[in-house]
Amino acid sequence: DVKVTQSSRYLVKRTGEKVFLECVQDMDHENMFWYRQDPGLGLRLIYFSYDVKMKEKGDIPEGYSVSREKKERFSLILESASTNQTSMYLCASSSPSGAANEKLFFGSGTQLSVL
Amino acid sequence: QQQVKQSPQSLIVQKGGISIINCAYENTAFDYFPWYQQFPGKGPALLIAIRPDVSEKKEGRFTISFNKSAKQFSLHIMDSQPGDSATYFCAASMSKGYQKVTFGIGTKLQVIP
Incomplete structure (x- = not known):
């Protein structure tokens, strides 16, 4: 089974801190995604990457950046954390080829609290 | 602008009943419509999916109905069970x-x- 691992389940940070959220997948997937999940707003795409060192903005990229130096790892960076970035962050991966080429595999999420 | 509108936000159903969740979309270029199920403390997982060339897809107790002209699709859970409680x-x-x-x-x- 595909495994998408997010480094932290819970994270508490202070306003203004630089925050790194890490995600690793073990199925050699080309595509990786970062979503945030908020009650009443569903899942909103922050950034995605379709190849190493490639990135594309999603629907809500402001205040975030990403890094993909290796195929299996996709990092989300909050340059200067703010309280409105308190949320559940979900990483996902998919492969553009094969029968299940549109299936997203999600990690368990990181609940980030910014105080 | 919300491209995929979903309702209701919450639903309470008695065991054995039918759960119905509705969605509507704007963009006619969409050609793949999945449903994801999420249990507390877990990430979403693909439950069932449909493409617009069929009007219905059934997998066990879960059925997607698709209406291309109305740009709407819905999930029906037959014989709903407490274990189906999820988002x-x-x-x-x-x-x-x-x-x-x-x-x-x-x-x-x-x-x-």
Whole structure:
């Protein structure tokens, strides 16, 4: 089974801190995604990457950046954390080829609290 | 602008009943419509999906009905069980391009005994 691992389940940070959220997948997937999940707003795409060192903005990229130096790892960076970035962050991966080429595999999420 | 509109936000159904969640989309370029199921403390997982060349797809107790002309699709859970209690997300994507998936706001389903 595909495994998408997010480094932290819970994270508490202070306003203004630089925050790194890490995600690793073990199925050699080309595509990786970062979503945030908020009650009443569903899942909103922050950034995605379709190849190493490639990135594309999603629907809500402001205040975030990403890094993909290796195929299996996709990092989300909050340059200067703010309280409105308190949320559940979900990483996902998919492969553009094969029968299940549109299936997203999600990690368990990181609940980030910014105080 | 919400490209995939989902309702209701919450739903309570008695055990054995039918749960129905509805979604509507705007972009006619969408050609893949999955439903994801999320249990507390877990990430969403693909439950069932449909393409617009069919009007219905059934997998066990779960059925997607699709109406292309109305740009609407729905999830029906027959004989709902307490173990079905979860949050359900409808979604839509395009096969071409980067397969970016757009989600609805989610429906929290509670099945009571």
